[in-house]
Amino acid sequence: MNDTVRCVLCPHACIIEPGERGTCRVRLNRGGELVSLVYGRPAAVSVDPVEKKPLFHFLPGSTSFSIACVGCNLGCLGCQNWEISQASPEDVPPYDMPPQAVVEEASRAGCRSIAYTYTEPVVWFEYVADTALLAREAGLANILVTAGYINEGPLRELAAVTDAANVDVKGATDSFYRSMCRGTLAPVLRSIEVLQEEGVWLELTNLVIPGWNDARSDFEALVGDLASRVGTSTPLHFSRFFPMYRLLDVPPTPLATLETARDIARDAGFEHVYIGNVAARDGSNTICPSCGTMLIVRSGYTVESNILVDGACPYCGTAVTGRWR
Amino acid sequence: MGIFILAAVLVLGTAGGTPASVREAVESIPLIGRLLSGSVSPTAAKAPPEPADMELIERLIEEGFLSDHPCEWYSVL
Numbered sequence: 001m002n003d004t005v006r007c008v009l010c011p012h013a014c015i016i017e018p019g020e021r022g023t024c025r026v027r028l029n030r031g032g033e034l035v036s037l038v039y040g041r042p043a044a045v046s047v048d049p050v051e052k053k054p055l056f057h058f059l060p061g062s063t064s065f066s067i068a069c070v071g072c073n074l075g076c077l078g079c080q081n082w083e084i085s086q087a088s089p090e091d092v093p094p095y096d097m098p099p100q101a102v103v104e105e106a107s108r109a110g111c112r113s114i115a116y117t118y119t120e121p122v123v124w125f126e127y128v129a130d131t132a133l134l135a136r137e138a139g140l141a142n143i144l145v146t147a148g149y150i151n152e153g154p155l156r157e158l159a160a161v162t163d164a165a166n167v168d169v170k171g172a173t174d175s176f177y178r179s180m181c182r183g184t185l186a187p188v189l190r191s192i193e194v195l196q197e198e199g200v201w202l203e204l205t206n207l208v209i210p211g212w213n214d215a216r217s218d219f220e221a222l223v224g225d226l227a228s229r230v231g232t233s234t235p236l237h238f239s240r241f242f243p244m245y246r247l248l249d250v251p252p253t254p255l256a257t258l259e260t261a262r263d264i265a266r267d268a269g270f271e272h273v274y275i276g277n278v279a280a281r282d283g284s285n286t287i288c289p290s291c292g293t294m295l296i297v298r299s300g301y302t303v304e305s306n307i308l309v310d311g312a313c314p315y316c317g318t319a320v321t322g323r324w325r
Numbered sequence: 326m327g328i329f330i331l332a333a334v335l336v337l338g339t340a341g342g343t344p345a346s347v348r349e350a351v352e353s354i355p356l357i358g359r360l361l362s363g364s365v366s367p368t369a370a371k372a373p374p375e376p377a378d379m380e381l382i383e384r385l386i387e388e389g390f391l392s393d394h395p396c397e398w399y400s401v402l
Contacts, residue, residue, distance in 0.1 A: 004401070009399070021377055028377060028382065033395060035392070035394060035395060035396060036392060036394045037382070040392055040394070041392055090381055090382060090390075093390070125396075
């Protein structure tokens with residue numbers, strides 16, 4: 001035996017020599033012990049509308065205490081939060097905020113949930129798990145905003161203390177994941193199945209990047225795969241790309257492309273399909289899948305009106321999937 | 326000659342902004358696909374972080390800017 005370790009948190013399965021760290025940059029082999037450099041040291045702390053995660057069918061109109069540590073186990077060329085996701089922990093001044101302090105601050109701010117978001121919470125696994133447990137005890141919900149690139153064992157452990165998740169399914173093919181994200185597709189698809197099996201409320205996001213994953217065939221493959229795995233009542237969000245990180249030469253996603261994606265998803269049977277990161281008519285409103293009544297009207301991340309009654313349409317009585325209170 | 330053609334295909338096929346269909350076609354060529362994707366391990370496709378500056382990290386741990394909280398989900402080889 002020597003002091004080399006193998007991290008089995010995510011599919012990369014990094015073999016890490018003493019003094020080295022995993023591809024996530026935040027898990028360090030310190031003399032044969034793997035340690036988290038970011039536990040209790042978030043680099044970003046904010047109070048957000050839950051709609052910003054985005055979660056549209058989970059406690060609508062509430063606020064979520066949102067935290068992020070540095071680090072990610074993917075390396076998406078168009079990452080929209082690359083300043084912290086692709087940084088090393090020694091490069092970004094952190095807050096000192098142990099789990100109990102997160103819960104206290106969230107309660108003080110009147111939030112109904114804590115969101116582990118902005119970067120990749122999977123790589124700050126221990127911090128999320130400990131905070132989520134305390135949050136549950138304090139009556140707060142836990143939200144994971146993740147790319148889902150994690151092994152099944154640790155994911156099931158996290159899911160046990162997670163109430164809702166938005167998983168960013170970045171593309172429909174393995175080659176896309178390898179070339180754009182430096183990961184693979186299969187673990188992500190397995191993760192969304194596991195989260196649903198574990199009873200976590202699930203919504204899915206697809207960031208649409210011009211020239212990379214915006215062909216009709218991409219959308220058709222994606223929604224077909226998702227429908228067969230988690231069903232068509234799972235809300236889908238197609239999100240607009242803005243030039244970031246290493247894709248500065250790629251233009252923002254045209255609204256028409258997002259509308260095409262929405263049409264294809266609706267044709268595949270998805271009941272709730274949203275368009276995000278853009279001002280689009282009806283792009284973020286929730287509509288009754290049976291009678292077409294506008295149930296929740298949103299402006300940006302703000303809920304303007306919500307006429308759901310006990311999670312159902314007041315006109316036709318159809319139950320709308322979600323966790324509404 | 327062959328190596329120049331291969332290099333040209335790699336450059337054209339993987340350039341930013343290249344239509345996805347072109348990239349897919351290039352990557353579907355078995356040899357090039359393996360070269361591009363690092364199919365042995367996805368980790369190979371993501372550049373490892375630079376070696377940690379342990380002197381700096383130990384100092385930042387001592388000063389409380391970084392933590393040294395034990396991780397779960399690993400094994401010693």
